[in-house]
Amino acid sequence: MVGxxxxxxSQHPGATTELRFRNAYxxxxxxxxxxxxxxxxxxxxxxxxxxxxxxxxxxxxxxxxELEPQIRSTGFFRSKSRSLAGMARAVAARHGGxxxxxxxxxxxxxxxxxxxxxxxxxxxxxxPGLPVDRHVLRVAxxxxxxxxxxxxxxxxxxxxxLPSARWTSASDTLILHGRRxxxxxxxxxxxxxxxxxxxxxxATGAGAGxxxxxxRGTPG
Numbered sequence: 001m002v003g004x005x006x007x008x009x010s011q012h013p014g015a016t017t018e019l020r021f022r023n024a025y026x027x028x029x030x031x032x033x034x035x036x037x038x039x040x041x042x043x044x045x046x047x048x049x050x051x052x053x054x055x056x057x058x059x060x061x062x063x064x065x066e067l068e069p070q071i072r073s074t075g076f077f078r079s080k081s082r083s084l085a086g087m088a089r090a091v092a093a094r095h096g097g098x099x100x101x102x103x104x105x106x107x108x109x110x111x112x113x114x115x116x117x118x119x120x121x122x123x124x125x126x127x128p129g130l131p132v133d134r135h136v137l138r139v140a141x142x143x144x145x146x147x148x149x150x151x152x153x154x155x156x157x158x159x160x161x162l163p164s165a166r167w168t169s170a171s172d173t174l175i176l177h178g179r180r181x182x183x184x185x186x187x188x189x190x191x192x193x194x195x196x197x198x199x200x201x202x203a204t205g206a207g208a209g210x211x212x213x214x215x216r217g218t219p220g
Contacts, residue, residue, distance in 0.1 A: 011192040015172040024099035024124035037074040056097040059088035083111020122168030130167035135178025142199035
């Protein structure tokens with residue numbers, strides 16, 4: 001797996017989240033907004049939102065109804081407004097306005113699941129985190145470096161095979177590869193690891209049944 005990720009990293013150098021943020025609070029808000037929405041759209045919405053609500057205290061004082069028109073373009077704006085207001089109030093009440101730096105505390109916040117918590121931990125709080133979204137699921141399964149459609153199980157498989165220091169960068173790399181190359185209709189001719197890919201081998205019949213370097217259960 002490490003060898004495959006090294007090749008993917010060379011294809012997507014400097015991979016990181018495409019959400020724009022300055023601190024853990026801003027990244028948590030942006031990640032909540034990113035559900036079923038592009039990062040590009042979120043980045044268009046958040047500058048004005050952060051100008052109006054620059055910290056947890058300001059957001060905690062807002063009502064969902066006040067937030068709705070400001071985030072409408074991100075989709076599912078009613079549920080996201082409730083999540084943002086509830087998250088901010090919980091952080092203010094339970095954590096003195098500071099975003100907590102543990103998975104257990106983050107997932108107790110309204111609107112925060114394991115994927116969102118991993119994003120914030122890994123990118124803003126210096127704690128190893130391995131977010132698993134639909135891109136990570138698709139790419140990892142196609143490459144054969146993880147198996148299954150349960151994000152928690154895939155996170156455990158990937159995390160168990162990698163040093164924790166690489167978790168966040170590995171997730172970022174797999175996400176970008178899924179967005180740019182390994183799409184639902186993959187661009188296999190542009191893929192740096194196509195020769196190690198279970199999906200491509202099955203589709204073409206090339207090397208079917210023959211282990212490839214870096215595939216699950218093989219060296220790399």
